[in-house]
Amino acid sequence: QVQxxxxxxxxxxxxxxxxxxxxxxxxxxxTNSAAWNWIRQSPSRGLEWMGRTYYRSxxxxxxxxSVKSRISINPxxxxxxxxxxxxxxxxxxxxxxxxxxxxGGVDYWGQGTLVTVSS
Amino acid sequence: QxxxxxxxxxxxxxxxxxTISCSGSSSSIGSNTVDWYQQLPGTAPKLLIYSNNQRxxxxxxxxxxxxxxxxxxxxxxxxxxxxxxxxxxxxxxDSLNGRVFGGGTKLTVL
Numbered sequence: 328q329v330q331x332x333x334x335x336x337x338x339x340x341x342x343x344x345x346x347x348x349x350x351x352x353x354x355x356x357x358t359n360s361a362a363w364n365w366i367r368q369s370p371s372r373g374l375e376w377m378g379r380t381y382y383r384s385x386x387x388x389x390x391x392x393s394v395k396s397r398i399s400i401n402p403x404x405x406x407x408x409x410x411x412x413x414x415x416x417x418x419x420x421x422x423x424x425x426x427x428x429x430x431g432g433v434d435y436w437g438q439g440t441l442v443t444v445s446s
Numbered sequence: 447q448x449x450x451x452x453x454x455x456x457x458x459x460x461x462x463x464x465t466i467s468c469s470g471s472s473s474s475i476g477s478n479t480v481d482w483y484q485q486l487p488g489t490a491p492k493l494l495i496y497s498n499n500q501r502x503x504x505x506x507x508x509x510x511x512x513x514x515x516x517x518x519x520x521x522x523x524x525x526x527x528x529x530x531x532x533x534x535x536x537x538x539x540d541s542l543n544g545r546v547f548g549g550g551t552k553l554t555v556l
Contacts, residue, residue: 364545373448373534373547373549373550374491374534374536374547374550375547376536376544376545376546376547378544379545389543389544390544391542391544392542392543392544425490425491427490429545431481431496431497431500431502432481432483432493432495432496432497432502432536433481433483433491433493433536433545434493434496434502436490436491436492437490438490439490
C-alpha cells in the first residue's frame with residue numbers, strides 16, 4: 328500500500344519561501360511508471376495542479392504556468408521523497424497543499440498541509 | 447476560473463441516477479483522458495474514474511465515466527447518502543502543458 332507523508336511549516340511570511348516534503352512508502356520516487364505531483368486547494372482557486380517530477384531514464388519536471396517562475400520540485404532518491412519549494416509567497420498562496428502520486432489518474436494523496444501566508 | 451467547466455451543484459434522491467458534466471477544449475479533454483475525483487469534507491480527493499471510464503480497485507460499479515469530443519460525464523446510479531460530496535474532473539492540457547481541474551460539483555442527496 329502506497330503512503331505519502333507530508334511535512335513542513337504551516338505558516339510562512341510574505342516574500343519568503345514555502346517548503347514542503349513528501350515521504351513515500353510502498354513505492355519509489357525513481358519508478359518509471361509514476362509521477363510525483365504537488366496540488367493545492369483553496370476556496371478562491373479550487374484544486375490547482377502545481378507541478379510534478381518523474382523519472383524516465385532521466386529526471387523531468389513539469390510546472391504550472393501560474394507558478395513556473397517561482398516553483399521547484401525535486402526528488403531525493405536517498406530518502407525516497409520529493410519536495411516543493413515556492414518562492415516569494417503572497418497571501419494568495421494560502422492553501423491546503425497535497426503531494427500525490429500519478430499513475431493513470433492521481434491515485435494516492437498525502438494528508439494535506441494547510442499553509443498560511445501571513446506576517 | 448477553471449479550465450474545465452462543471453455545474454456548481456447537482457442533486458438527487460436515494461436510488462436515483464445522477465450525471466455530472468465536464469466541458470473542456472480540444473487541447474484538454476479533446477486530446478487526453480479524463481479523471482474524476484470525489485472529495486468528502488476535510489479529506490483529500492479520492493480517485494473515482496481514470497482514463498475516461500476505468501474504475502480503480504474498490505470503487506463501486508455504481509460510478510461510471512464517459513467521454514465524447516471535448517466533454518465528459520460522471521454517472522452515479524443507485525444514489526446513496528454517502529455519495530454526498532464534491533466531485534471534480536481533471537485532464538491534461540497540451541496547450542498549458544499541465545493538469546487542469548474543473549471547479550467542482552457539490553452533490554446533495556435529498
